[in-house]
Amino acid sequence: MTQLDEGSGPAEVGVAGYNFAYLDEQTKRMIRRTILKAVAIPGYQVAFGSREMPLAYGWGTGGMQITAAIVGADDTLKVIDQGADDTTNAVSIRRFFNRTAGVAMTERTVDASVIQTRHRIPETPLRDDQILVYQVPMPEPLRYLEPRETETQKMHALSEYGVMHVKLYEDIARHGRITTSYDYPVLVNGRYVMAPSPIPKFDNPKMDRMPALQLFGAGREKRIYAVPPYTPVKSLDFEDHPFSIDRQPHSCGLCGSNESFLDEIVTDDAGGRLYVCSDTDYCRERREAGDVMNRSAAE
């Protein structure tokens, strides 16, 4: 092994003493093999030897390991957290890969070849030459009702998924409608029930037959799973309570979009609120394209 040089600052290509994109080549090969298996069995959770990363579990270690394994020197990386490019998690991960891999960074969805995301799918439709990497805290959709791992594996193997509907039933019985609003369970390719990571259910329809490859990494739980391009992804529901998406009844206060998923921002202590697109890149592109509508005009 080469010696570590912890004092060195940002470098053009990598940090002295570290391999390209931090992980060693054997680890990357192991993760790539896992990804290939995951792609071959859409929605199936494949165990892998998750490594320690230089940040805490729960901050995207699974997604980062996938990104490190697939990113190449000519890739362009975009990292978003809750749709935004400028939040702590996104900035930290982007800087990490900038230092350890030196790959090009972008905030523009259309320019990225690899997009690592936490909790959102970009509003701009993705293409088949892009890869979307999700950070997953809890990969097992059955865990809510079945705490035993041996049992959930068996349930997946035998397609015993009736219990997933117990949770949805419980929602309707209590609230009159399905109130699960994020991490909404989906059936992938008609076979495996999968947790889509905590994206809002607003984003679920985007997963269905998406042209881009979708990879999911759970570092703490040591699981990788995937949805290959153009794979059917169906949100679970009842015949008489079909799946529907929630959207705030507002338009974006900055770009005026009536279609995007909105964040609610409290602006003062007198009940003032601003609704803005959670996808910052989408919002900025729209404003730059001249689709500007300032707040006073919107109201």
Added chain:
Amino acid sequence: MSAAQDNDLPLLTVRDVSRYYGARLGCRDVSFDLWPGEVLGIVGESGSGKSTLLNCLSGKLEPSGGEVVYQTRHEGALDVYRASEARRRLLLRTDWGFVHQNPRDGLRMAVSAGANVGERLMAVGDRHYGNIRAAATDWLGRVEIAADRLDDRPTAFSGGMQQRLQIARVLVTKPRLVFMDEPTGGLDVSVQARLLDLLRGLVRDLGLAAIVVTHDLAVVRLLAHRLLVMKDGEVVEHGLTDRVLDDPQHPYTQLLVSSVLPA
């Protein structure tokens, strides 16, 4: 289905079922036939192998030797332990039911009574909320739980109600064979009496076959048509319930019957 044809064959055929835990004996060489609509009681003291036998019969615990053959509705005889695990688990949640001694083992305590009853329907593919809820309401009524408790969690129920809820949850898919492990254990006598009354009515109305494990001779006298008496892992006596209880042949059965305290 034609009842006459169904009644020609035993529902469950058990041949030489043995189960060892290492060198220790659980149960040995148990054989019997269970016919459609028949209730079989298994009695014996603690440690006599009753629960081991029940678990072997109900597909939960693979026997060390012997076979358990079930006559399915449409596909003929099925050797329970030679069938695939998928088939066996399907059987367990459709044609069979298991009532645990402790309702907490058989219920989901974190979801409502309605979801508990509806789970088996959803497990066999029912995806219509209204229908599931209607079936759950119907079954709560049949086990004498008020309809306004449908959305309460089992944690808010008394022990007797939890046990009745567990029975509703098992019977909702109209099983043909129900296994019960001490269904009245831990309940006080008046609640026991009502539960037994309810079980007797349901078994008769639905034409259920049942295997009931208990150490309570009063329970088997009320419920069971036939009786197996177990001691040290073996069946020591086997016969019609009234015959076994009123004219016990084996010394152990005689001891068991004479040990019951008169009320």
